[in-house]
Amino acid sequence: VFFYARAIAGGLFSTGTLLCALALLPDTMEYDRLVSQQSREGVMSGVFTLVEKVSGAIGPLLVGLLLQSQGLIVTAPGETVEQPDQVLTAVKVGMSLLPAAITLACIPFLLMYRLDEAELARARSAELAAA
Numbered sequence: 001v002f003f004y005a006r007a008i009a010g011g012l013f014s015t016g017t018l019l020c021a022l023a024l025l026p027d028t029m030e031y032d033r034l035v036s037q038q039s040r041e042g043v044m045s046g047v048f049t050l051v052e053k054v055s056g057a058i059g060p061l062l063v064g065l066l067l068q069s070q071g072l073i074v075t076a077p078g079e080t081v082e083q084p085d086q087v088l089t090a091v092k093v094g095m096s097l098l099p100a101a102i103t104l105a106c107i108p109f110l111l112m113y114r115l116d117e118a119e120l121a122r123a124r125s126a127e128l129a130a131a
Contacts, residue, residue, distance in 0.1 A: 034123040063094040
């Protein structure tokens with residue numbers, strides 16, 4: 001039951017994180033267009049996708065390096081072997097503490113995001129006044 005509850009909670013929280021990021025992107029694009037008078041949405045969405053893809057590749061790489069450093073025993077398909085205790089601990093760390101640490105490291109960057117509804121409205125008003 002705990003395993004399923006943890007999986008559901010993890011799915012909800014990761015979906016919420018992605019939803020927040022995807023909600024910020026269009027506002028950032030619009031604000032940039034209003035302030036710079038240039039349409040750079042393609043560049044922004046490309047950078048967003050690049051970061052998404054790189055982070056999706058780095059996560060498994062870090063977990064793989066962690067498992068390898070702890071003595072993971074690689075087997076052929078269908079073959080079973082008992083893994084050392086430190087590998088089992090590394091699995092737990094790789095699925096809990098490592099993602100939590102990376103998420104905490106990202107918080108300062110998120111706190112630097114200052115665009116709010118009022119600032120976006122000011123930029124819209126400035127564009128209308130200039131037109």
